[in-house]
Amino acid sequence: MAKVLQMKNISKFFPGVKALDNVDFSLDSGEIHVLAGENGAGKSTLIKILSGAYQKSEGEIFLHGQKVEINNPIKAKKLGINVIYQELELALNMTVMENIFLGKLPLSNRAFGTVDFNKIYQETKNILNKLGLDFTPNALVGDLRVADQQMVEIAKALLGNPEILIMDEPTSSLCDSEIERLFTVMNDLKKADKSIIFISHRMEELWEVGDKISILRSGKMITTESLDEIDENGVTTAMVGKEIKNKFPKQKLNIGDEVLKVENLSSNKGIKNISFKVNAGEILGISGLVGSGRTEILRAIFGADKIEEGEIYIKSKRVKINSPNDAVKYGIGLIPEDRKQQGLVLDLNVKDNITLSILKKLAKSGVLNEKKMKEVSKEYIDKLSIKTPNMNFKSKLLSGGNQQKVVLAKWLCAKSNVFLFDEPTRGIDVGAKVEVYELMIELAKNGAAIIMVSSEMPEILNMSDRILVMHEGEITGKFKAEDAKAENILNCAMGGELSGNK
């Protein structure tokens, strides 16, 4: 197979951070090459150098053996390199078709510069059909769910038939069926001799789709191997530097008293008649397809969306939650699915974000207690092993997974006793996943009630005490963990008969 791309001795320095250190990477044609590594290992940085979004500090890049300088995204596109970025880069105020054709809108009349809307409508429709998406090309991207936005980003990258396609965690917000469709598309590209660089923190899918794997750790390339020759253990060991024994450290805990109860909850965002309860020390998993209303349940409980009907009880006392502020007072914490927009204030530093919801409490007669803030931040940076040069580092500059950990830290230090996790391990590396699970167990041990919305079946099956399944805003299944089976859950998620036992 011909070498399409070679990156040699690539280094990248940010002020105070050596993100890449002498990295070599090469790509064959018709190959799907997995790039793996912990959060902050430098994966995104490496591919951003390739796509012209960042400039390398040192090193050389060869395409088909020819040395190239990729100084900007336009150059990369010209060279046939398309990217799906980890943090979605879309114009939310524009339609799906305009986003897909952004930067290359076809014209119906050259002289007037008029856009050929018919053409992009038709072509977008074709692409959407191919990807099995049901929204119209005219839909505003801002109105789409995160998952659909991700699919738009993918459709956009497929356009123009790139020679090299880079996908930075494209599957993190997709459901299984969407992932399957994506893999089909990827395999088609591969057959057409295109090359793909694929980044994902979902271990199981690496072998499903990848040919080769390169593993980064702390900015250094550890190894490149064929995926036939390395198993999951090998990959995690190379990534984390040590072996991970138990991926799901679930323990059987004593279930305490009822902490949160929801009765007949309905909201105008599409959830109907939701009733359930969670006890101290319990993890309630909520499964379902993308768009089934899981996020809306959490948001309604948290006071982020208006509740139309229904009651919420905390420790058997009825409470009114009209705003997130109320929810926080009752000891509820929300780890939202969209950390960039909702979880973090990106321009604030790590310390401020961690202490954001307790700043007022830490303060003495209005004055911030910086010492306390530092202590608390240090405690949770250590506890969650957040990779940051220091606690005054801007959260914007953290790697995706570490940002997620900061959001977690915020609610941990708020001493919440009800945790609403929305896709808690999205974009988090294997090692950190285990850490997050361990934390959840730790929280549960200390008497917290946990609701965990997740699209990852193994996570749902292995970490929950009980499982709810959602379909179109309604609960269609309730399972005890020990009785739950993947196919039953899936059946309920598709709207099948209510099954399982209470």
Added chain:
Amino acid sequence: MVTSNHSTNTNNHLSKLKNFTYKYIYLVIILIFVVALTILSPHFFSYNNFINIFRQVSVNFILGVALTYVIITAGIDLSVGSILAFAGVTAGLFLRTGGNFIVAILIALLIGSICGLINGVLVAKAKLAPFIATLGMMSIARGLALVVTSGNSITIDNANYTFLGSGNIYSIPMPVIIAIIVLIISSFILRKTWFGRYLYAIGGSHEASRLSGIKVDKLIIFTYTISGFLSGVAAVVLTARLWSAPPIAGQGYELDAIAAAVIGGASLMGGKGKILGTLYGAMVIGIIRNGLNLLGVSSFLQQVVIGVIIILAVFLDKMRNKNE
């Protein structure tokens, strides 16, 4: 299930009605003003007065269009009023030497465009906050207008030139005709051309646009140039209307123009804005001013009333968006 379906149907009908009202709330609000003023003032509802209003609105509308373009890219242009003055006096000075009126117009447009270009370069290349770059230009262009005229208004007596401000074609005043041309072209550009669409994209997400290979810097420079160009157009209309070019013309116009764009739905955060909306914004301001004058409301109270109405108009529009 039947009931639920039924209620959904009624809901649909209701929401269709609602949608219709909300979609045309622009017209509804203007209609309310018109009816109220017709009742209150015997002079308001007449062909001549409507022509008056349109003529009075034209300059603010043209500048409002300039600002709509800039605001869509998440920028702002405070210098339109000063550029108007500078472009106007240069054209006036040229006419005073006996120059040809077409050349004079071209000079005004060129001066406007150059000032806009400088704004654009400062914003896109020197990466200055648009507020600061254009605040600087506001001061510079005003100073230059005063310097070249030594502070005196320039009298313009070229009949061809003044026709553009005071003449009529089929009893439609020229300023209105020019405003309509600006309306059609600028609306066409924003809605139908790649350039227009990319402006929205840039306003929506700078970074996404850059990564998609859009030459963001160039387009932003061009946008400010357009804004300057339109200030030049407004300069021609205004000076031709006034038969003279005062170096202090257009003071405070930037706020009215921004208000027109924002009342019309443009968001200062970028990515939103429509020329028809800006027309609505300019009309609301113009009708209120005209109506209050006809009613003989004192200029002090007028300021209070205008403030209240601007807030109300935008508030109603907000309600619309909420219900959409």
Added chain:
Amino acid sequence: MVTSNHSTNTNNHLSKLKNFTYKYIYLVIILIFVVALTILSPHFFSYNNFINIFRQVSVNFILGVALTYVIITAGIDLSVGSILAFAGVTAGLFLRTGGNFIVAILIALLIGSICGLINGVLVAKAKLAPFIATLGMMSIARGLALVVTSGNSITIDNANYTFLGSGNIYSIPMPVIIAIIVLIISSFILRKTWFGRYLYAIGGSHEASRLSGIKVDKLIIFTYTISGFLSGVAAVVLTARLWSAPPIAGQGYELDAIAAAVIGGASLMGGKGKILGTLYGAMVIGIIRNGLNLLGVSSFLQQVVIGVIIILAVFLDKMRNKNE
């Protein structure tokens, strides 16, 4: 590896030096101005003139602080100049009836705060664009100031009151003392209190702040109230300095105040801004104005020069940020 380490070390030293220069570029730029003006004008470098400059800068600085607060939350307040006038004339009218000077001050502060509160409610509750809400208030407050005075300046002859503008303590003028108090308190609030930190958070991300349990609406209302309150403080200083309250006082001050905040590093996109920066911004503007006056530069050219220097000052500051 040794060489690489070595080069990193040199880099470190260099970058430390750079960092130092860039960190204090505020002072460097001001120093350059001071040196240049000292060379150009024999009168510039004197105790009296510096007192002059500080006194002249105080009102703009206080309003600049008001805007820094608002701008940090990604808002804007165009009404500070008008609120200043309205608060000033109400205090003046009260004093004219023989009222106590402390009550007069409280009235000015209260009127300012109420206007600010209304701005805040319009922005946070009615969800109006800050630009529009405060543009409306700008018009309303100005109109009210003119209505209650019938357009006449109100003479103030209460010596206790005018002491606040014209008196000295240990030969430091009262306006400067008041400005320093505002500086210390407002800087303390922004840097050391939870309220200040939450303002930055809100400016950085409205939604993330709300979802962290911050009462975003309340804090925004409070911020605009502070802005109004500070306009009241500025009103007291200005009217006490003038021994009278003109209803047209403070016209155009909003632009100077915004410029001070933005030159000082506040970003209109929110989340950024420092009181010390605003002081720098106000000083730059004040020194230029003073210097140009002393140099006898014609009023026309002054406008050109001020425009250029504002752009330059911000440009230099940009370079700093780039290198940080």
Added chain:
Amino acid sequence: VQAQDDVIGVDEEEAEYNIGFIVKTMANPYFARMKDGAEEAAFDFNINLTWVSAQEHTDAEGQLNLVEDMIEREMDAIVINPVGPEAIVPAINQANERGIPVVIVDTTAAGGEIVTFVGMDNVDAASDIAEYVAQELNGSGKIAILEGVRGHSTAEERLVGYNNVIDQYPDLEVVASQAANYDRSQGMSVTENFLVSNPDLDLIISSNDEMALGAIRAIRAAGMQNQVKVVGFDAINDALVSVNNGEMLATVESVPDMQAYESVKAAVDFLNGKEVAPEVIVPCIVVDKNNVDEFLD
């Protein structure tokens, strides 16, 4: 909404004529005095008078709009106090086309058919006060000028008037001349700077009283009231008080109320078919300590 406070004179039904009166701004007491004169005339001649003003005294287009609105209301005659001589011409032309007679007051018009111009000559008035200053200083001294809104015709004309006279006195020197935009607080700040750069200043000529009053504040704050004198323009009430108690040296009374009265009278005379002189110049009077009693209320 019917804030008819600016319709003055007799009721529309009983009135002999409807006249529109358009001024630059109301945010200056000078124009309030004009309004008083107009009101007096309205009652004397049985007129229904609609009084309007532009928002800003620099807004030529705004004033053109106002005239257009007046024409729409089919006034019998219009009195205009133009923002500027040139920019008002098309407004006058429009009135001419509709056959509505126009009287111009206070500031001249550069063209168009008008019944008459009533008012003062700003250049002459400025010369008068400058002449007064020259006498006070015995023909020698250092003078600073506070300019109005530059580019605004009254501001420019007054400057011309001052300089015409000062140029004739070789020992009178203008050491500084800066705009303070008719604004009291700017008048104060600019004066503060004058005093620093010209510690030996003798006198400040200000293009209106508001700035002059600000200048006086600055001078007193610097303790230089015995050295630096101030003259203003317009004779607003605060200035007369100031002249009376010796803070301000002099100001110029251009009798805006009489100008307004005369302009309404001219309009009525014209409508009644009487002969009207093409120009009615109202003499300006320099007001100082000696004659201030005559003008103080």
